[in-house]
Amino acid sequence: MSEVAIPVPMKSVPAVPKVGFVSLGCPKALTDSELILTRLSAEGYATSKTFEGADLVIVNTCGFIDDAVRESLDTIGEALADNGRVIVTGCLGAKTGEGGANLVRQMHPSVLAVTGPHATQEVMDAVHANLPKPHDPFIDLVPGSFGVAGLKLTPRHYAYLKISEGCNHRCTFCIIPSMRGDLVSRPIGDVLKEAQALFEGGVKELLVISQDTSAYGVDVKYRTGFWDGKPVRTRMLDLVRSLGEIAAPYGAWVRLHYVYPYPSVDDVVPLMAGGAVLPYLDVPLQHSHPDVLRRMKRPASGEKNLERIARWREMCPELVIRSTFIAGFPGETEEEFQHLLDFVREAQIDRAGCFAYSPVAGATANELPGMLPAEEREARRARFMQVAEEVSTARLRRRVGATMQVLVDSAPALGRKGGVGRSYADAPEIDGVVRLLPPEKISKTLKVGEFTRARIVATEGHDLVALPI
Numbered sequence: 001m002s003e004v005a006i007p008v009p010m011k012s013v014p015a016v017p018k019v020g021f022v023s024l025g026c027p028k029a030l031t032d033s034e035l036i037l038t039r040l041s042a043e044g045y046a047t048s049k050t051f052e053g054a055d056l057v058i059v060n061t062c063g064f065i066d067d068a069v070r071e072s073l074d075t076i077g078e079a080l081a082d083n084g085r086v087i088v089t090g091c092l093g094a095k096t097g098e099g100g101a102n103l104v105r106q107m108h109p110s111v112l113a114v115t116g117p118h119a120t121q122e123v124m125d126a127v128h129a130n131l132p133k134p135h136d137p138f139i140d141l142v143p144g145s146f147g148v149a150g151l152k153l154t155p156r157h158y159a160y161l162k163i164s165e166g167c168n169h170r171c172t173f174c175i176i177p178s179m180r181g182d183l184v185s186r187p188i189g190d191v192l193k194e195a196q197a198l199f200e201g202g203v204k205e206l207l208v209i210s211q212d213t214s215a216y217g218v219d220v221k222y223r224t225g226f227w228d229g230k231p232v233r234t235r236m237l238d239l240v241r242s243l244g245e246i247a248a249p250y251g252a253w254v255r256l257h258y259v260y261p262y263p264s265v266d267d268v269v270p271l272m273a274g275g276a277v278l279p280y281l282d283v284p285l286q287h288s289h290p291d292v293l294r295r296m297k298r299p300a301s302g303e304k305n306l307e308r309i310a311r312w313r314e315m316c317p318e319l320v321i322r323s324t325f326i327a328g329f330p331g332e333t334e335e336e337f338q339h340l341l342d343f344v345r346e347a348q349i350d351r352a353g354c355f356a357y358s359p360v361a362g363a364t365a366n367e368l369p370g371m372l373p374a375e376e377r378e379a380r381r382a383r384f385m386q387v388a389e390e391v392s393t394a395r396l397r398r399r400v401g402a403t404m405q406v407l408v409d410s411a412p413a414l415g416r417k418g419g420v421g422r423s424y425a426d427a428p429e430i431d432g433v434v435r436l437l438p439p440e441k442i443s444k445t446l447k448v449g450e451f452t453r454a455r456i457v458a459t460e461g462h463d464l465v466a467l468p469i
């Protein structure tokens with residue numbers, strides 16, 4: 001969904017047009033930003049670090065929860081105040097306000113253009129209409145100057161790999177399908193080509209993202225594609241196996257996010273046990289009680305998650321499970337909430353995040369009976385986090401004394417004063433870290449983007465403390 005850009009006259013076209021860029025929201029939005037920035041750079045636009053120094057500003061927005069909507073609208077307001085020429089893209093751009101009109105247009109009528117998410121071409125059209133691209137005969141003749149992988153906003157050593165857009169589910173608390181549409185899987189050949197390019201470019205950790213990774217290929221009936229001259233099906237199992245093969249020569253990690261507990265995942269876990277990809281699963285469960293899951297209309301809600309997780313752990317004892325939950329969903333009884341607490345204890349969820357339920361404009365859950373008072377929802381979230389932290393800390397403590405491989409994220413002065421890294425159990429941004437002590441051996445150095453072995457000596461909240469060896 002997008003709106004047509006109305007060109008605003010410019011005084012003069014600068015020699016190298018500069019675009020300011022703000023990227024808000026989740027890793028999926030980040031990959032949209034990377035695509036737009038790649039195109040801008042390939043066409044010879046420069047980027048500006050300030051709104052004032054730019055000829056035009058692009059704001060990639062998030063519209064998931066009310067706080068994110070507010071942050072996005074505020075950022076657009078700031079960009080308009082400081083610069084005046086603003087293009088809006090992303091999830092909020094697809095949202096309607098009162099009377100069915102575009103929300104961003106209602107709040108900020110002077111923006112140049114508004115598009116929904118994954119709309120690189122529409123954003124570029126709006127940029128071209130308002131800030132003509134510089135002519136550079138060399139650049140204009142070089143297609144894809146940044147290679148298959150494009151520009152990345154993440155540090156050089158890790159990258160997100162988006163395998164699909166949209167979602168076929170209709171969870172009652174979520175408006176993502178109305179913003180991003182139904183599932184559209186990227187061709188497997190393209191995905192694997194991008195992965196190869198990222199590893200060649202120095203990426204040591206690839207984070208597979210989507211709205212529902214287990215559903216990869218459902219929309220194209222698991223069509224057979226080609227990679228490296230061989231047929232490969234558009235299906236999670238084949239994708240994971242191929243990614244493991246591509247990562248192996250680079251000694252790189254592959255981490256899976258947003259995996260729902262379908263029976264098909266049972267076939268992926270042995271690949272983790274065999275070391276092809278990290279034994280780490282990000283499974284957004286949201287709740288454990290079958291009645292709440294039904295009210296949420298969650299995918300795989302009929303699955304016996306406790307048994308499934310136990311089976312996964314049997315197949316792969318090293319498996320780390322991260323999940324997110326919602327406390328105080330409409331109609332949640334104290335008994336249903338207790339069920340959730342018991343589940344987190346029994347399933348031994350390594351890393352758990354929890355939101356107090358908050359109504360999202362446009363979500364069907366708003367019409368469910370039994371909305372709990374905000375204080376009760378918040379109190380349940382706090383109770384949940386207390387239990388989750390007990391479980392998490394106990395699981396972390398078991399690592400003390402072990403030697404782990406750590407990917408170094410930060411190491412000033414070659415790590416002589418220590419640094420910060422992550423083990424296979426920690427995804428960037430959302431999990432804990434491994435705090436690295438200064439190495440005992442004088443000759444030992446730490447470098448960002450390289451692996452080091454480290455002996456775990458203590459825990460510190462959600463983090464580990466380790467001595468590089």
Ligand code: SF4
Pocket residue numbers: 167168169170171174175176177211212299
């Ligand atoms: S699975 Fe549910 S929560 Fe996730 S994007 Fe789809 S509808 Fe939203």
